[in-house]
Amino acid sequence: MALYYKWLHHTTFDYCAKMARDNHGSPQEDAALISLSPSTSSSPRPQRVSDLPDELLQAGWEKCWSKRESRPYYFNRFTNQSLWEMPVLGQHDVISDPLGLNAAPVPAEGGMPTTPKETKPAKRRLSEELPVPDITKKLKMESTTPVPTPTVPCSPAVPGVSVEEKQFANLIKPTDVYWDLDIQSNVVVKPSPPSHLIPPPSQSLPPHPEVELLRSQLVLKLRQHYRELCQQREGIDPPRESFNRWLLERKVIDRGPDPLLPSDCDPAVSPSMFREIMNDVPIRLSRIKHREEAKRLLFKYAEAAKRLIESRRASPDIRKVVKWNVEDTFSWLRRDHLATKEDYMDRLEHLRRECGPHMAAVARDSVEGICSKIYHFSQDYAKRIREKHLALLRDANIPEPVPVAASPDKRAFCHPVRLTTPALPVQGVVDIQQDGSLVCVRYKGESVRINQSYFSKLFQLYRLSCTDDPGSEKFLPRVWCLLRRYQVMFGTAQYEGSGLQGALPVHVFQTLHKIFGVTSECFASPLNCYFKQYCSAFPDTDGYFGSRGPCLSFFPVSGSFEANPPFSEELMDAMVTHIENLLDSSDQPLSFIVFIPEWRDPPTPALTRMEESRFKRHQLILPAYQHEYRSGSQHVCKRDELYYKAVHNTAIIFLQNEAGFQKWTPTPERVQELCTAYKHSGRFSNSSSGVPEKEPTKEEGSGTSKDGVNN
Known part of the structure; x- marks a missing residue:
């Protein structure tokens, strides 16, 4: 055999x-x-x-x-x-390109990759050179080792970049603009209090392509471990997006050094992951539309319950109860041939009510084992990443950062994160190529893609925010690290992670700024931000592009903010605690306009707490399917996929201290203008012009803006 x-x-x-x-x-x-x-x-x-x-x-x-x-x-x-041939590490992405069609060709020994003659752009003569904006004059790649002359045409001002200087200048010219980076902010912040145990964002290690490449490989491996454990132990596929929500929930309490993988959490068993797996035991319940689907689902659930109780250790009483209910269900299915869809669903609910607690008790230890094992894998991977990062620092003779305590009374105007550790030199070349409306940024054969307009946006943010690279020589390596980080966090399935990265429509942001003085976002990223002032999950990669660090490590004393968190219950609850502490400790005008789903069955703790908060000044509800969000994949998706309708009601809650309420009062006229802004935003204006609508997935329907996770 x-x-x-x-x-x-x-x-x-x-x-x-x-x-x-x-x-x-x-x-x-x-x-x-x-x-x-x-x-x-x-x-x-x-x-x-x-x-x-x-x-x-x-x-x-x-x-x-x-x-x-x-x-x-x-x-x-x-x-x-x-x-057949010896593999090359970092050759290509096996998920998005399983056949390696987009991978860099493997060079001959001792040689560089070559470009076929018919695809090589003609080399321009000096007499044909056109003037280029000054912003690209010094753009080049930093390398600690000599780089052989490549065979593809290169710009003399951009060594190793496989596009001409004029072409690069065209790449950084915006075509479609969905942001306003000219809006200034006078937000004043204070250092984190001594009770805040998470290290300041400025003490993060600087990003490096080699480290990011290793991190992406280990996160992909961790996702695969999670899938295998769910299939082997519970016979189910992992709940969709549950791994992404696990990352969000863990980083709320994580004290570890890695910006993505949790490594210092208490407890080790994640409530979020445990809850989502248990909801799918013994099988995942899908949305039912027809009678036959309901009948089939009831039969599968009864079979799975019987199989589960027979394969696990359970007391005789539990076995007896579950088996009796299962056999009664089979008997009813054989007997009643005229049942309606509602009859089947009622019977399924009865079976879940009678057998669910017993099956949960039997499966509890196994599911906790899955959560614990994934966390310990994550600990080990975070340790390996940290060791590689520190080794690169030692090779560059850069000392490891030492924690520095800030004066608790020092206040300053809000500015992007400034890392205390100098940047690492990059060995190898990061190049760019244009593929239609997309820009491909590649390092060692690993490509990440971004729409040309958003590539231009990143360059603008970099020029506005970065202080240690006036010549933009490190721009491309830092862009590659940023895009790779978010690509890995999104996941590998189609539309996965998009719902955790959604944003408000442009017209809504414009109205928030106009009538409520909003100039900053509490949960955003360089890819989906509207203002140049925002908080995001990853201070190490995002700080060069304007990030103020994670929201839970951000302590403003004045200003007006928009807060649209990822829809993770633990993160939303931590956000409410943080906002109430900020409002309670400041006598300056401070305002937060919060957008969260109106989940009532059961109600989320964050929504209940905000509705009962003494800082709540006003609340309104946007009905499902009558408002929209911008896709979390807006930096790579097509124009007709930019917007999707929310499948849940959205609650908008104004949390303000007294001074903030006096300055930005949510009057009926202002609230009505905010509601009107939704009617003028992307999808609804496009629908009248015949642009087809894209049906939202379940994850996209819970659209959110991402980040502010406590890293």
């Missing part, structure tokens, strides 16, 4: 390789990446015939022997990839 499995694996690989050659018809693509289905992860591992360098072994690669082809090949035990 084991021999049969080995033959099946090699046959499958050979067939896929043949299909790739037939489809592309190019002998150069015989070495293209063949990505097998994750479902084959349980297959016996191919026979290992020799060792590889430590870097490849740590990434999961092994050298195996193909008996059918009589030659060696390379197999990755983490991703089930198979390659």
Whole structure:
């Protein structure tokens, strides 16, 4: 049997390789990446015939022997990839590009990647050079090692960048503008109090492409571990977006040094992850539209409940109760053929009510084990990332940052995060290429994409906010790190993470600034911010682009703010505590306009607390499907996908101290103008002109603006 499995694996690989050659018809693509289905992860591992360098072994690669082809090949035990040629770390994204079609071509030994002659742009003569804006004059890549002359045409002012200087100048010219970076702010802030245990954002380590590449690989590996644990222990797929919400919930209480992976949390078992997995035990309940779907779901639930109770340790009484209810349900299904959809749903609710608590008690230890194991994996990965980062600092003779206590009485005007640790030199080249309306930023074959308008926005934010790089020489490496960080946090599935990154429509931001003096966002990112003043989750990557750091580590004493948090219950609750503490401790005008979903069944603690808060000055409700959000993927999506309708009511709550209420009173006229702004925003104005509407996913429907997580 084991021999049969080995033959099946090699046959499958050979067939896929043949299909790739037939489809592309190019002998150069015989070495293209063949990505097998994750479902084959349980297959016996191919026979290992020799060792590889430590870097490849740590990434999961092994050298195996193909008996059918009589030659060696390379197999990755983490991703089930198979390659004929020796793999190159960081070659391409196996999720978005499984065949490696967009990957950089593997250069010949000792050479550089070449560009086919028919695709090479003609080299301009000096007499044909056109003047370029001064902002691109000094843009180049910093490298500690000599870089061989590439074979693709390069701008003399941008060494290693595969576009001409004039083309780069065109890339930083905005076409569509959905922000206003000219709005100034006079917000005054104070240092964090001694009771705030999280290190200041300025003490974060500077970003580096090598570190970010390692982090992205480990986060992808952690997601895969999570999926496998849910399937093996509970027989379910992980709840959609549950890993992303786990990251948000953990970072609220995390005291660890990594900006993304939690490593110092108490308790280790995440309430968010535990709750979401338990909701899907024994099976996930989907939205029902038809009678046959309801009947099928009831049958599957009863079968899953019986299977669960028979495969776990349970007391005789629990077994008896669950089995009796399951058999009663089967009997009812066989007997009642005229039942309606409502009858099936009522019966399902009865079965859940009778059996749910017993199944939860039986599955509790297993689900807690999943949560604990994922957290400890995260701890280990965060430690490995930290060690690599510190090693790069030592190689550059940069000392590790030492905590510095700030004076609690010192107040200053709000400014972007300034890291105390000097920037690390970048080995290798970060290049850019234009692909239609998208700009591809690439480092060691790993590409991240962004719409040209948003690339221009990042350059503007960088010029406005960065103080340690006047020549913009480090711009591209920092853009790559930023885009890679958010790409990894979003997840790998289509539309995944978009709902955690949504933003208010442009007309709404304009109205908030005009009538309520809003100049800053409490939860945003460089990609979705409207103002140049905003809080975001990652001070290390975002500070160069204007971020004031995480919202929960931000202590303003005056100003008017918009707060649209990711819809994580734990994060929203922590936000309410933080805002009330700020309002209570300031005698200057301070105002927060909060946008959260009106969840009533059951009500969220954050909504209940704000409705009962002594700082609440006004509240209004926007009905579901009658207002919209900007997509969290606005920096890469098409124009007709920028907006989606919210599938939940949205509650807008004004939290203000007395001075803030006197300055920015939510009068009926002002509130009405705010409601009117929604009617003039993207989707509704586009609908009248015939632009097709995009149906929102469940995650997009809970659209939010992201960040401000307590890193």
